[in-house]
Amino acid sequence: MQIEKILIVEDDLIARKNLDQQLRKWNYEVKQAASLADARRHLDSDAFDILILDVDLPDGHGPDILKEIQNHRQKPMVIMSTGFGSVDSAVECIKAGAFDYLIKPTSPQQLEITLKKAELFNQLVQVNHYHNSIDEDEGSELLGRTEQMKQVRKLIRTVARTQATVLIQGENGTGKELVAKALFRESPRKDKPYIKVNCAAISENLIESEFFGHEKGAFTGAVSKRVGRFELADTGTILLDEISEISLPLQTKLLRVLQEREFERVGGNRTIRVDVRVIATTNRDLKQSVRNNEFREDLFFRLNVIPIQVPPLRDRIDDIIYLADHFLKRFTRKNGIKVAGLSQRCQDALLKHNWPGNVRELQNSIERGVILCGDAKF
Numbered sequence: 001m002q003i004e005k006i007l008i009v010e011d012d013l014i015a016r017k018n019l020d021q022q023l024r025k026w027n028y029e030v031k032q033a034a035s036l037a038d039a040r041r042h043l044d045s046d047a048f049d050i051l052i053l054d055v056d057l058p059d060g061h062g063p064d065i066l067k068e069i070q071n072h073r074q075k076p077m078v079i080m081s082t083g084f085g086s087v088d089s090a091v092e093c094i095k096a097g098a099f100d101y102l103i104k105p106t107s108p109q110q111l112e113i114t115l116k117k118a119e120l121f122n123q124l125v126q127v128n129h130y131h132n133s134i135d136e137d138e139g140s141e142l143l144g145r146t147e148q149m150k151q152v153r154k155l156i157r158t159v160a161r162t163q164a165t166v167l168i169q170g171e172n173g174t175g176k177e178l179v180a181k182a183l184f185r186e187s188p189r190k191d192k193p194y195i196k197v198n199c200a201a202i203s204e205n206l207i208e209s210e211f212f213g214h215e216k217g218a219f220t221g222a223v224s225k226r227v228g229r230f231e232l233a234d235t236g237t238i239l240l241d242e243i244s245e246i247s248l249p250l251q252t253k254l255l256r257v258l259q260e261r262e263f264e265r266v267g268g269n270r271t272i273r274v275d276v277r278v279i280a281t282t283n284r285d286l287k288q289s290v291r292n293n294e295f296r297e298d299l300f301f302r303l304n305v306i307p308i309q310v311p312p313l314r315d316r317i318d319d320i321i322y323l324a325d326h327f328l329k330r331f332t333r334k335n336g337i338k339v340a341g342l343s344q345r346c347q348d349a350l351l352k353h354n355w356p357g358n359v360r361e362l363q364n365s366i367e368r369g370v371i372l373c374g375d376a377k378f
């Protein structure tokens with residue numbers, strides 16, 4: 001997560017100038033304030049990622065502003081800056097919500113380490129925030145005992161190790177998202193962010209900002225800067241779910257990200273570079289979409305480095321009862337209902353059905369069955 005704007009709050013002119021110079025050398029956007037009043041003016045009119053805050057200021061105590069910041073829309077991280085004699089008060093500030101402290105005079109190395117740490121922390125907070133806002137599916141293991149599913153799992157193990165872009169194709173409910181998750185879990189990036197974008201669920205006019213983020217004021221309603229999913233996924237993996245649904249202009253922008261791993265936020269002109277592994281899914285025949293001029297051919301080739309085809313359930317009949325048994329166990333446990341098992345009649349019916357909704361349909365049918373039949377055999 002990149003830090004861009006820093007506000008230095010420091011009354012000592014020389015210390016302030018030195019800091020300012022150093023930070024500008026590293027291409028940060030820097031503003032200076034010599035007093036608390038000055039700092040408040042800046043905070044009201046501008047958004048900062050970081051505040052470097054002196055403890056003792058002519059019109060008050062630096063920490064006073066810490067409390068005020070907690071209510072700010074774009075809460076900057078605060079790094080206290082203090083003389084050797086007042087380390088205790090800096091520690092107090094950390095207790096009150098400051099991120100770290102620097103001892104004056106601050107060496108460039110020390111400053112650099114602290115900013116790097118802040119960057120990493122910022123990313124973790126955002127990723128965590130993102131994960132808390134999505135529902136995690138419980139059973140996320142890709143089950144199946146048929147040869148086709150064994151092949152899929154083998155392919156996952158082979159390509160998970162690499163950085164290659166993967167395109168997962170298959171009908172609705174075949175388990176494409178589970179395949180993507182398995183690719184992530186078995187990859188060297190498993191401890192890094194895993195960020196999902198459902199391209200079909202986000203409206204056309206918001207999706208670009210969802211991908212790349214936006215700057216404050218980029219469009220009506222953009223009240224503060226927003227980091228996009230590609231930036232959140234930096235050093236990790238991004239899942240572009242239902243990729244066929246994005247518009248042609250956005251396809252062009254996506255192509256650039258896949259080729260160059262760089263982009264600009266909506267309304268911004270700073271180029272942001274990311275290191276992201278891309279996984280995409282689709283339930284459409286993308287080759288057909290290319291022929292219909294609905295999908296860019298060059299983007300298709302970029303995505304289709306490693307294709308994984310997830311077969312429909314009707315083509316792997318031996319998985320039907322196996323999966324049904326598994327779901328039966330899961331839902332009886334979850335609902336505290338006792339069920340003896342699947343009757344022969346039920347098994348015959350399951351095997352006869354064509355499963356247009358694939359594993360999701362099977363899973364839902366079993367869940368419904370468990371709930372409706374109560375403590376009986378069905």
Ligand SMILES: Nc1ncnc2c1ncn2[C@@H]1O[C@H](COP(=O)(O)OP(=O)(O)OP(=O)(O)O)[C@@H](O)[C@H]1O
Nearest residue numbers: 141142143171172173174175176177178283359360
């Ligand atoms: N092989 C499998 N083993 C266990 N559960 C599975 C399997 N395949 C699918 N499921 C379950 O079925 C449901 C649908 O799977 P998933 O969301 O991965 O499908 P999908 O292919 O992404 O579907 P859609 O195209 O509708 O988005 C999920 O609840 C998933 O846990």
Ligand SMILES: [Mg+2]
Nearest residue numbers: 176177241281
């Ligand atoms: Mg899906």
